Amino acid sequence: MEVNGGEHEKMERPETLMEEERMTIKNTWSKVYANKEAAGIAVLIRLFTSFPSSKQYFSDFRHMEDVQEMQSSVQLQKHAVRVMKALNTLVENIHDGEKTASVVELVAKSHAHKHNVEPVYFKILAGVILEVLVEAFPESFGAEAQRAWSKLMDVVFWHVTRVYSEIGWASTERERERERETIIAIQYCSG
Numbered sequence: 001m002e003v004n005g006g007e008h009e010k011m012e013r014p015e016t017l018m019e020e021e022r023m024t025i026k027n028t029w030s031k032v033y034a035n036k037e038a039a040g041i042a043v044l045i046r047l048f049t050s051f052p053s054s055k056q057y058f059s060d061f062r063h064m065e066d067v068q069e070m071q072s073s074v075q076l077q078k079h080a081v082r083v084m085k086a087l088n089t090l091v092e093n094i095h096d097g098e099k100t101a102s103v104v105e106l107v108a109k110s111h112a113h114k115h116n117v118e119p120v121y122f123k124i125l126a127g128v129i130l131e132v133l134v135e136a137f138p139e140s141f142g143a144e145a146q147r148a149w150s151k152l153m154d155v156v157f158w159h160v161t162r163v164y165s166e167i168g169w170a171s172t173e174r175e176r177e178r179e180r181e182t183i184i185a186i187q188y189c190s191g
């Protein structure tokens with residue numbers, strides 16, 4: 001999988017979520033969102049420790065190795081809450097495909113234009129979110145919930161790549177190499 005500008009056309013549009021899956025997502029989310037700061041920070045810390053290259057975009061802690069030091073970064077805490085709030089908007093509007101598209105569009109545009117984030121990091125973050133939620137809320141995130149959430153993440157990522165493709169994002173050769181390395185690491189981690 002290579003995720004850059006021209007790749008979107010090759011991606012199959014993910015299936016629409018079924019009513020049952022939407023309900024599962026809503027039901028499992030409320031507990032997570034009640035702990036949004038802690039859950040968001042846990043997700044980002046996992047992202048930055050498992051995939052240290054994802055820190056490169058954050059001026060305040062790109063050189064930090066120490067987890068406690070990272071946790072006290074205001075930039076990290078703010079981003080954690082921002083990610084959770086955006087997810088909450090997606091969940092609240094899960095029946096509204098246009099709203100989903102527009103929320104993801106805004107985030108993808110700013111991350112491409114302002115923050116220069118490679119799209120593959122959205123895919124990585126999606127995997128990390130699931131991993132952390134399953135660990136933190138095992139009673140809620142069983143197989144059925146995991147399937148529903150994976151589908152939602154696929155929809156999000158599909159929109160992200162659509163936007164990156166529309167704005168003509170092109171990864172440099174070095175960045176592609178890093179993406180390949182990262183994807184191999186993900187495959188390795190997920191057995």
Ligand code: HEM
Nearest residue numbers: 054057058075082083086087107110111115117121122125
């Ligand atoms: C679901 C995924 C994500 C959501 C909802 C999200 C949301 C946001 C929001 C709302 C902002 C502030 C407003 C803006 O500039 O757009 C922001 C800033 C930022 N995001 Fe994300 N983000 C996501 C994923 C990522 C990823 C994967 C990275 C990089 C690995 C990243 C890096 C950044 C950076 C560097 C900033 C600027 C931080 C600052 O200046 O304090 N984001 N994000």
